[in-house]
Amino acid sequence: MNTISAIEFSGISKSFAGVPVLRGISFKLGAGRTLGLVGENGAGKSTLMNILGGNLLPDTGGMVLGGTPYTPQDPTDAARAGVAFIHQELNLFANLSIAENLFLAALPRMGSMPWIDRRALHDRTATLLGQVGLAIAPETLVEQLSAGERQLVEIARALALEARLIILDEPTTSLSVRETETLFSLLRRLQARGIALIYISHLLEHVRQLCHDLVVLRDGEVVAQGPIEAYDTPAIISAMVGRSLTRLYPERRGASTTVPLLEVRSLTQLHIVRDISFTVHRGEVLGIFGLMGAGRSELARILFGLDSAQYGEVRMREKVINRREGPRERMERGLAFLTEDRRHEGLCLEASIADNLALVSLREHARTPLRLLDRNTWQQAISTIRAAVRLTAKVSDAQSVQTLSGGNQQKVILGKWLLAKPEVLILDEPTRGVDVGARFELYQLILDLADRGAGVLMISSEIEELTGLCDRILVMSQGEIRGNFPRTEFSRERLLVAALPREAHA
Amino acid sequence: MNALLRYASPILFVVVIATFGVLSPKFMTADNALNILVQSAPVGIVTIGMTFVLLTASVDLSVGAIMFLAAAIAGKMLQADMPLSVALGAMLVIGVTSGGINAAFIARLRIAPFVVTLAFLFIGRGVALTITQTRAMNLPESFLRLGSARIVGVPLPLLIFGMMLLIAHATLTRTPFGRQLYALGHNPVTARKAGLNTSLLLASVFLISGFCAALGAILSLAQLGAVSPKFGEAYEFKAIAAAVLGGASLFGGRGTVLPGTLLGVVLIQSVEAGLVILNADPYLYPIITAAIIFIAVLIDSGRNTLLERLGRRRIRNDSAQA
Structure with a gap:
């Protein structure tokens, strides 16, 4: 040659x-x-x-x-x-x-x-x-x-x-x-x-x-x-x-309980996910690891009512969620979903920071008999949440969110959902495209939420992030759950091996 | 359900024809059929142009305005005793030029076709109303003779319509340009990656649509004999409705001229002709036409939802009855 x-x-x-x-x-x-x-x-x-x-x-x-x-x-x-x-x-x-x-x-x-x-x-x-x-x-x-x-x-x-x-x-x-x-x-x-x-x-x-x-x-x-x-x-x-990178994660103050919040039983959708069962408990940060195309985001969309499932049952605080309930009904039950597609699905890019923050909780501020917005309580809620998510002070509420960095955009989305006071927050790749400093703050917000008694379901492709934050990690591959690792059994190798697709035996 | 959506237009066509046939014996006559075809010619030619535009997932709302603009200028020329052939030529030039203006804004400046052609709708009609001073203009006898002329027994409007159908059909199915339009409508990003000149393709459909609008205007004037201030009004919607009824998708990449456009146009025209034969209340016309357009759009979106569901990405290879 x-x-x-x-x-x-x-x-x-x-x-x-x-x-x-x-x-x-x-x-x-x-x-x-x-x-x-x-x-x-x-x-x-x-x-x-x-x-x-x-x-x-x-x-x-x-x-x-x-x-x-x-x-x-x-x-x-x-x-x-x-x-x-x-x-x-x-x-x-x-x-x-x-x-x-x-x-x-x-x-x-x-x-x-x-x-x-x-x-x-x-x-x-x-x-x-x-x-x-x-x-x-x-x-x-x-x-x-x-x-x-x-x-x-x-x-x-x-x-x-x-x-x-x-x-x-x-x-x-x-x-x-x-x-x-x-x-x-x-x-x-x-x-x-x-x-x-x-x-x-x-x-x-x-x-x-x-x-x-x-x-x-x-x-x-x-x-x-x-x-x-x-x-x-x-x-x-x-x-x-490789050698694990040293990245800092905030310290966890609270701990997971055994009180079930979100229970998923045998959830199946043909060609998408098969026989998915797990439980998110009060105060728990549950991770889902998997490679791209493992079906993690699809699972999240089904749980939030954006896509349908053929079989299986989902319960929220021990009440069965009807299969036909859409995102709005599920939000009322206390579910929140931070999508992986921040720019298209998570934000109204051209709208202001204030409007984006208020989006899911607007109805709460419609108090007068005519259901008009009460600007005062609305403004107050926005100021409070801005401080809570530590959104950069350099921008005004009226500024459009497309001018913000990825990390700050993600804080706006998280703030939006925190205003709705969710019982279970589903996060899909929350730190994608977010720089290291802002990541730490996002991690802190996620852990705080769990410490206050909510359940967190966190989807990520980064093993470090999950092992650093979660109480427990599920591994998905080819639309199935292929592993369930408690904190004491976290190992990068084992998680990755579980995530690799197997050759089908048909 | 799948088959019903796929063959919705022919089924709707048969249902409409059968209904009118049962309601009135006069409907199912050769004379009436020929009449419907001749009357279909003007809107049919405009719809051919619209089908090209829809194939690229664009829309042209300006066709009615282009018709009126061309007619107004030709009317003035004829009043000034210019020869008929010059006036007709001018109409076609105005049509192509108008399409070119749309194309420049859409393909070069990348402004949404909806916005550009909507603006042309108002500006074009406004200019034409200024030219005609909002008065109707009667056209010379020679113009009307075009409408009633026959060549080897075939009415001239029908002959032109037929030729346009054949040319358009051959262009869409047999030339690289036609096939590339389908590719562009299916996915513009992939089309560019495949090495197509997408701006040129997009521009050309608006030129074609402008030309077809002007030719449609000529045939329509040859039947009406006058340019009224309402000439060409709502033609854009009639053309879109006919194209969609004929199976063209508002989302691009799907549609045919033969049989599609022909079927859609004749269907709409049959409804109008049928209502006339039945002596229906004229106020019913728009309601019934609108209902049929609504059904057509409903079918189109149903078809797309179905296709989307079929095209959903698979993660696992479950057997069908898992």
Whole structure:
């Protein structure tokens, strides 16, 4: 083989708003080889691949693709250079045929006529579908295909662009065992053709089956690399987890009781979550750990009445919540939900801080016979809560929340829910994109709430944060609860092992 | 339920035709059918343009105003004894130019189509009212003859409508441009990532819509024989309703000209014709038309809710009866 690498990264660094996400990443991948790229959520895998795919520009450092310097400005540049990025969320047009999807930007024409040369389109597509082993007519609409078939169409599209390097991000998440096998045998054929692959997955068995080389990222740095044979699964996990970072967590003053607040029994929604049972007690901070796509946010949405569940029962303070009750009824029962999508679901971005804070408790301030707002009590409540959540004093109540930092925005959302005096607060990734200082204050607010007798259900992808705060941690994977760890049994390794998806036995 | 939503328009079509057929024997005659088709031509051509716009998940509220503007200027030209062909040419140029103004604001300055075309609706009508001094203008005989002309036995308006349907259908189904419009309407971000010139695509649908509005105005004037101050009013809603009835989605990426647009337009026109034959109270017309539009929009949103539910992300691979 020649000595030219398929891709070589040297000293790639990238920061977002001053927070370094990648720090001096350097490694190379030989032509025709497959690289497994692993790391915890937030380790920097996506950022690195977005740089490779032309979606982001690096702050420093460079790339060499097949021996020539490579500086993509946008995804089109990357495609032209032969780099195809197959995202976890597929980029296909469900309303078009397979053939149209493959050649959308360059549909073949009948000479100089405006019409599509259907025969040529059909033939070229059939050839590509043959290469990926998909025996389906080229004119079939993509919306009629299964998840696995769509994955193969994405790969055929990469081949249509004559890609030399294909990035696959968690390609097996929505595939059945059979479909996964089909995909793997295709990927092996691509390997044999000399196409380089970068394979991102949390499924370490898959990585071991398919890849030649391994790179482990942690906190934006390469912490392990080399041929895959040098690493067994425990070694990969310990590289991913690493030495635990010393981060400060506020001290817990109160303690969990055994009084049940929120009881969930056998909650099941087809294709989403299965047989979920747990209890949040008065004064308890219960964590839910899991990797992305484990079903944690979906569970939270079901509990808050945003999505439905087919089976199971949820009780709040020993009273059964009717399955049809929506967020408003559940709020009246004392539930509150801080969503993971702060900007779109948690805030009215253009509205003022005061309006956002008052949103869920407005009705309480409508006291006069005409149900008009009592401005005095309203203003008082807002001042009190601003002080309670330690919102920065530099901004006025009237300022719009989009001008605030992530940490302060999160404090506004938390303040909004605290005003409603919740019995059980569900938090979904409350510290995502929040800086270290503000995190500590958020942690303090969460613990204070528990100390006052409320129950907290905290979803997070960060193990440290959960082990630092929680009385107990549940681990979710593939829509199921795979572990229940009391504080005395917290261990990063055990939590991560429980969170890794298992190969389905179908 | 799935099939009912998918084939809602043809089912609705058959129900409407059957109802009027039962209520009045005159409805089910060849003469009446031809009449309905000829009367469908003006709104039908406007709806073709609207279908292109809806495919990209945009909307064009200015088509009625463009019709009136083109008609007003052509009326003035004809009053000044300019030749008919020049006036007709001017109408088409005004249509395309108006579409171009919409397109510039939407594709280049990235202002929401709803806002831009709503502004054009008022400004365009205002300008046209100033031109006509809010008076009706009678058109010369030669214009009316266009409406009653026949070529090898086929009424000219119907011939033009048919040709436009075929051209539009071929464009949407057989050209790269047409297929790319569907992609744009499905997901503009992905379309840009796939290397499409999304601004150009978006701009072109408004040019097409402007052209179709002007052509529709010509056919409508050829049937009416005069430009009234209310000319073209509410055409935008009729066209949107017909397109949606024909299966186009207000959310983009879905819709056809054949059979879609044709079906939707003939359906709406049949209702009006049927009510006339039945001697229904004229005040009922808007109520019944509105009810049918409402049903169409209801079907569209039902279809989308269904599609959304089917497209929900799966976390596990449960077997269907788990």
